[in-house]
Amino acid sequence: MKHPQRIEFIQRKLRRKKLDALLVSQAHNRRYLSGYSAADHDIGESSGVLLIPARDKPVLLTDFRFQIQAEQEVGDMKVMLYPKGLLALLKTLLPDLNVQTLGFESHYTLHSVAGKMEETLEEQNISLHPLTGFVEEMRLIKDEEEINKLRESVLLNEAVFEELYQQIEPGQTEIEIALAIEATMRINGAESPSFATIVATGKRSALPHAVPGNVKVKKNKALMIDMGLVLNGYCSDMTRTFVPKKPTKKYLKIHRLVRKAQLAATEAIRAGVSASSIDKIARTIINDAGYGKQFGHALGHGVGLAVHEDPRLSSKNRKHLRAGMIVTVEPGIYLPNWGGVRLENMVVVREDGCELLNTNTTWLDI
Amino acid sequence: MKHPQRIEFIQRKLRRKKLDALLVSQAHNRRYLSGYSAADHDIGESSGVLLIPARDKPVLLTDFRFQIQAEQEVGDMKVMLYPKGLLALLKTLLPDLNVQTLGFESHYTLHSVAGKMEETLEEQNISLHPLTGFVEEMRLIKDEEEINKLRESVLLNEAVFEELYQQIEPGQTEIEIALAIEATMRINGAESPSFATIVATGKRSALPHAVPGNVKVKKNKALMIDMGLVLNGYCSDMTRTFVPKKPTKKYLKIHRLVRKAQLAATEAIRAGVSASSIDKIARTIINDAGYGKQFGHALGHGVGLAVHEDPRLSSKNRKHLRAGMIVTVEPGIYLPNWGGVRLENMVVVREDGCELLNTNTTWLDI
Numbered sequence: 001m002k003h004p005q006r007i008e009f010i011q012r013k014l015r016r017k018k019l020d021a022l023l024v025s026q027a028h029n030r031r032y033l034s035g036y037s038a039a040d041h042d043i044g045e046s047s048g049v050l051l052i053p054a055r056d057k058p059v060l061l062t063d064f065r066f067q068i069q070a071e072q073e074v075g076d077m078k079v080m081l082y083p084k085g086l087l088a089l090l091k092t093l094l095p096d097l098n099v100q101t102l103g104f105e106s107h108y109t110l111h112s113v114a115g116k117m118e119e120t121l122e123e124q125n126i127s128l129h130p131l132t133g134f135v136e137e138m139r140l141i142k143d144e145e146e147i148n149k150l151r152e153s154v155l156l157n158e159a160v161f162e163e164l165y166q167q168i169e170p171g172q173t174e175i176e177i178a179l180a181i182e183a184t185m186r187i188n189g190a191e192s193p194s195f196a197t198i199v200a201t202g203k204r205s206a207l208p209h210a211v212p213g214n215v216k217v218k219k220n221k222a223l224m225i226d227m228g229l230v231l232n233g234y235c236s237d238m239t240r241t242f243v244p245k246k247p248t249k250k251y252l253k254i255h256r257l258v259r260k261a262q263l264a265a266t267e268a269i270r271a272g273v274s275a276s277s278i279d280k281i282a283r284t285i286i287n288d289a290g291y292g293k294q295f296g297h298a299l300g301h302g303v304g305l306a307v308h309e310d311p312r313l314s315s316k317n318r319k320h321l322r323a324g325m326i327v328t329v330e331p332g333i334y335l336p337n338w339g340g341v342r343l344e345n346m347v348v349v350r351e352d353g354c355e356l357l358n359t360n361t362t363w364l365d366i
Numbered sequence: 367m368k369h370p371q372r373i374e375f376i377q378r379k380l381r382r383k384k385l386d387a388l389l390v391s392q393a394h395n396r397r398y399l400s401g402y403s404a405a406d407h408d409i410g411e412s413s414g415v416l417l418i419p420a421r422d423k424p425v426l427l428t429d430f431r432f433q434i435q436a437e438q439e440v441g442d443m444k445v446m447l448y449p450k451g452l453l454a455l456l457k458t459l460l461p462d463l464n465v466q467t468l469g470f471e472s473h474y475t476l477h478s479v480a481g482k483m484e485e486t487l488e489e490q491n492i493s494l495h496p497l498t499g500f501v502e503e504m505r506l507i508k509d510e511e512e513i514n515k516l517r518e519s520v521l522l523n524e525a526v527f528e529e530l531y532q533q534i535e536p537g538q539t540e541i542e543i544a545l546a547i548e549a550t551m552r553i554n555g556a557e558s559p560s561f562a563t564i565v566a567t568g569k570r571s572a573l574p575h576a577v578p579g580n581v582k583v584k585k586n587k588a589l590m591i592d593m594g595l596v597l598n599g600y601c602s603d604m605t606r607t608f609v610p611k612k613p614t615k616k617y618l619k620i621h622r623l624v625r626k627a628q629l630a631a632t633e634a635i636r637a638g639v640s641a642s643s644i645d646k647i648a649r650t651i652i653n654d655a656g657y658g659k660q661f662g663h664a665l666g667h668g669v670g671l672a673v674h675e676d677p678r679l680s681s682k683n684r685k686h687l688r689a690g691m692i693v694t695v696e697p698g699i700y701l702p703n704w705g706g707v708r709l710e711n712m713v714v715v716r717e718d719g720c721e722l723l724n725t726n727t728t729w730l731d732i
Contacts, residue, residue, distance in 0.1 A: 038575075041561060041674070044474075047575075064574075064662035065574045065663060066575065068573050069573060069575075106478040106481070107476055107479075110472070110473055111470075111480040111496060112473040112498050130481070132478050179548075179549045179552055183545045187541065187542070187545070191577075196558070209413075209435075297430065297431060308407070308408070308411060336434065
């Protein structure tokens with residue numbers, strides 16, 4: 001779907017909900033609906049919002065710093081600046097557009113900002129309606145064009161890993177490897193990493209979210225690399241754990257158990273099954289082997305414009321998977337003072353199964 | 367001040383405001399008060415919260431993924447996990463601690479999250495009190511230990527620039543230079559860049575927030591580099607604009623005008639003057655030369671644990687500067703289809719003037 005069709009879809013939804021307009025503040029939602037690719041440095045430092053009237057043309061509102069970029073990226077869409085801040089502009093713009101009921105993204109608006117907005121707009125007799133997931137619901141299902149972009153992102157991420165893997169030598173530090181990975185990503189066309197690359201060696205791989213340190217890789221210790229990149233806006237996310245030279249028996253046992261859980265869960269993914277049932281398949285295998293407490297996170301998460309998005313493959317998510325969703329499958333076992341193993345692939349949910357986006361399983365089947 | 371003293375300061379403030387406890391969700395505030403250094407990947411993906419009872423010991427609440435890191439970093443402070451989510455834990459923990467009035471960070475809590483929290487805690491007869499800047503107010507003024515850390519951050523940032531400057535050759539791309547800068551930062555001990563490094567050449571330097579691209583540096587065109595790093599938690603932020611070989615007359619004119627505005631504003635900074643008056647000094651010089659509309663951002667901002675924090679040196683901020691504040695001074699002129707010049711230093715506000723943290727002005731006085 002092109003941006004104008006997405007906008008029309010949102011406008012129909014607004015009219016059904018009897019809302020005059022929607023204010024889109026979340027950066028990925030903005031990009032999904034307009035093509036405007038600026039990120040927000042922080043939720044307190046917005047690069048703009050997209051105003052979508054139910055019965056009028058959308059407008060991208062931003063400030064001086066992003067004017068040129070916005071105009072280049074949004075095609076025919078109008079761009080307006082708010083030199084005196086967003087609220088000052090909305091105060092005059094909304095009445096001009098006859099907006100009396102305004103939906104906003106409650107899950108991406110600060111409590112303090114919503115409070116001020118409510119106060120200001122009340123004076124204009126405009127009522128605010130908190131919404132959650134209004135745009136994200138649309139983003140859950142990827143069309144084939146998006147799936148292709150996600151596949152390209154996964155393939156580039158794999159290629160970067162392959163290239164770097166050849167160069168890893170015991171004695172290099174975690175930081176050096178992480179930097180080489182991120183540089184290779186960007187030199188090969190990635191916009192950025194999709195999250196801070198994790199490189200964790202030995203015991204440190206027991207920290208599921210380790211920050212790379214000045215720690216040297218050892219030839220017979222586990223090395224966990226969790227990496228992803230953004231290509232054409234779409235994210236990839238992949239974890240490989242391996243031992244540079246010779247794995248111990250214990251490592252092999254844990255690795256094979258994690259891989260078994262991953263394969264069984266992947267096998268079961270298809271449209272119509274619940275997310276929690278997939279999590280349960282992997283969790284039961286790890287539980288039965290006595291490591292249930294050492295697998296403390298959910299099995300997976302959606303990936304798209306955001307590296308972490310719905311649906312979550314977790315014990316709490318009873319919703320059914322639908323064709324076109326893209327999720328990670330990433331069981332892990334973490335043993336304090338020993339290390340951890342996590343293996344992560346990305347798959348597309350299809351009507352009768354799932355399609356693996358990763359193409360190289362050399363690192364998984366050992 | 368050490369963490370326990372900072373906690374005591376907050377506790378006294380809570381008692382004065384008749385609040386039983388404060389929930390600290392903002393990552394820098396958490397770090398400032400506890401030493402726990404995990405960042406939040408996104409506001410929707412918290413790495414934990416710090417609960418500070420007015421009359422009891424503080425507790426760091428986090429999840430499985432960050433347990434080991436949290437326990438290593440917070441010293442004597444208690445760490446508790448929330449396997450069923452933060453709200454489920456608060457529901458039992460707050461009554462145990464006799465908390466009936468709970469302050470929360472309204473400016474770092476999502477509207478949707480605050481709504482759910484209110485609903486849940488109401489059942490326990492706990493009232494929620496939105497606060498803004500409760501901890502940030504304390505962070506405004508840096509003590510000498512913090513100033514030293516900020517100075518070290520600035521010095522390392524300058525050293526990285528010096529090293530890279532030697533290697534810049536026409537023909538290199540913006541991305542290559544940005545990557546080399548960020549790699550040099552981390553190899554020299556920085557935790558990370560403090561923001562995505564900006565390298566913009568020629569016309570592209572007219573975009574104040576340009577993303578580095580596959581664009582080659584040319585020997586007679588302006589090159590703008592805006593870079594910063596995090597060292598021991600504290601940020602630096604510096605912009606240098608220069609021409610690799612020979613600047614044009616027009617470049618020299620614009621550069622010298624920006625530098626003049628920077629020097630005049632810096633000269634006027636001291637405790638007791640308003641932030642807006644400093645902005646005005648720089649803006650008047652640029653206005654009078656006919657480029658007022660091309661200087662579309664504020665003159666500067668505070669820097670500390672966050673790379674952008676209060677106080678803002680802007681026309682809107684009438685508050686007075688106080689000794690121990692640290693701000694950037696960064697006037698800029700941006701001419702579409704030509705390019706831009708921004709020069710940025712960091713200074714400490716002192717009683718009778720200001721102290722420049724940058725030590726090398728070779729790039730500024732041309």
